[in-house]
Amino acid sequence: VLGTALGLAAVAVTLVGVLLSPSILLAGLGAVLALVSFVVLGPVASTSAVRALGSPLDRLRGVTGALARRNALRSPKRTAATAGALMIGVAVVSLFTVFGASLKATMNQTVDRSFAGDVAVSTPSFGAGGSGLSPRLAPALAKQPEVATSVGLGKGVADVDGKGRALTVTDPASLARAFDLGTVQGSLDDLGRNGIALTRSEADDQHLEVGDTARLAFTDGKQEAFTVRAVYGRSELAGDYVITREAWAPHRTQDSDTLVSVTFKDGVSTAEGTAAVEKVAKAYGNPDVQTRDEYAQSSAGGIDMMLTLVYALLALAVLIALLGIANTLTLAVHERTRELGLLRAVGQTRAQLRAMVRWESVLVAAFGTAGGLVLGGFLGWVLVKASDGASDSAFAFALPPLQLAIVALVGLAAGALAGLRPAR
Structure with a gap:
């Protein structure tokens, strides 16, 4: 109930801050409420999300994949808490990735629309x-x-x-x-x-x-x-x-x-x-003498520097999340010692047992990564639209599919790495 109320409040405040009365302050408040609602609703969302994300495992990995999915579904609260750090890290990186791409698109749009010269001379x-x-x-x-x-x-x-x-x-x-x-x-x-x-x-x-x-x-x-x-x-x-x-x-x-x-x-x-x-x-x-396209690219050069710093923060966030997932899975494996022994007794091989733990780790990371991408993309849209409405400059919204795909792959890779130690 609390999570739903926070989610509805986030939507209402965000719409006011973006559409009705453009304000970066209101949009920021809506973004904070959205983040809190995601955390509160995590256990509820994890059940449906993990079931959907893990459904291909039943067909691709057979019994091993099905067991990995069911293990990830056993404790929604634990799954949500474990994926929370990764979700927040991916959300922050996705936010700045979307905002950076939008700033680049805005700069290109500005030069195309407002710069009537053939070349620009600048320092x-x-x-x-x-x-x-x-x-x-x-x-x-x-x-x-x-x-x-x-x-x-x-x-x-x-x-x-x-x-x-x-x-x-x-x-x-x-x-x-x-x-x-x-x-x-x-x-x-x-x-x-x-x-x-x-x-x-x-x-x-x-x-x-x-x-x-x-x-x-x-x-x-x-x-x-x-x-x-x-x-x-x-x-x-x-x-x-x-x-x-x-x-x-x-x-x-x-x-x-x-x-x-x-x-x-x-x-x-x-x-x-x-x-x-x-x-x-x-x-x-x-001084520099640049064509229109070169001038737009050089003006956006600072954005690439900002994104480099953000990606460094992503690496730190992924490392922290990796440790959290690994520790949680290690405890889970220890708690399921008898269960794992029973699986070995009925014919599951060591390789299948290890694969089951690794796929469980990947599912937890996939949940955190997917939630972070959705939240970060939404917050990026909010920030761009609020900036557009609150200033004279026309901001263009842009989604960078390649960069977001890389973020997703890094998140999934973190899950695979986190599962190596518990699976030993």
Whole structure:
């Protein structure tokens, strides 16, 4: 009853946090409730799950497989408790695997949808979030005969209504040609010294429209009033606020760009245009010059590092779960000494006896792995959808079948290894 109540509460809170009132906090609470409900309902779920997962053993392994399945079904509480550590470990890894794949898909979607340039020039290893490009690079590239548009993006920080906000410093007149900003109200062409552009969500939060005044406090302690000249829809690459270099100049602490978007003229091939950009860029620190696909891949490079750390945690979780399964099965074998002796007396061989214990271990691991994959996939979907609803950026949900299959195989292999010692 408690597990069912927790499960229903998890579904209700999650749906509210994902669909009705997007909130990462509510979605996180729903995720915690879902995890607790899985643990509480484990003994109930283990009976049906082990019966289903073990049904092929009856046909493939005969009496040995049938006995292994029945042994795993003898004590649902023990089976659930033994598989619990593995289930939680697999769930955490599955969560980050799904979320990492979704972030990669989101980055690719962002570049495809919002980046209108042919190549991106950025600082090595840091991509759009780095620093160090000379603000003179974009104008120098714009003078090349192969280049139609070259727009540099700088970064700044200001306080808006008591909240720190990142500013994009650029030439707004060229910004719309380098990035797809979605629907634009007003005009980016006439921001000038005292104008500002912002996203629709920020405009709604600040109750601002085109023609209203926004007050910004800068890090040098000065405040300025800006007139809202434009409101745009997409913030993925352009950020939430855009001001001109002229407006930023009195307050800047560092004069640099983080990204330059370059669009080639009609008839210029990617190879020809890239060569021209690289030739000019060498004089400005030799930054990375990447095509759209290369830029998307490099921007997602940090995600691979995160996943590597997560997989290391999986190895630790699997090791802990392996010890738990092995110890539990060792105790179970000790408790069933007379039963095992009877099986030997009626004709079961040592090899069959060992196989029975190993398959029992695999079934317990399969239950934990399957539960972890389901829970982790669900939590990954919740996190992606909550992030999508709570921000301007459009998050794409993606399931990586190959990575999840590897996680499943690792879990099953852990079960097979855990059964080696008890089966001796």
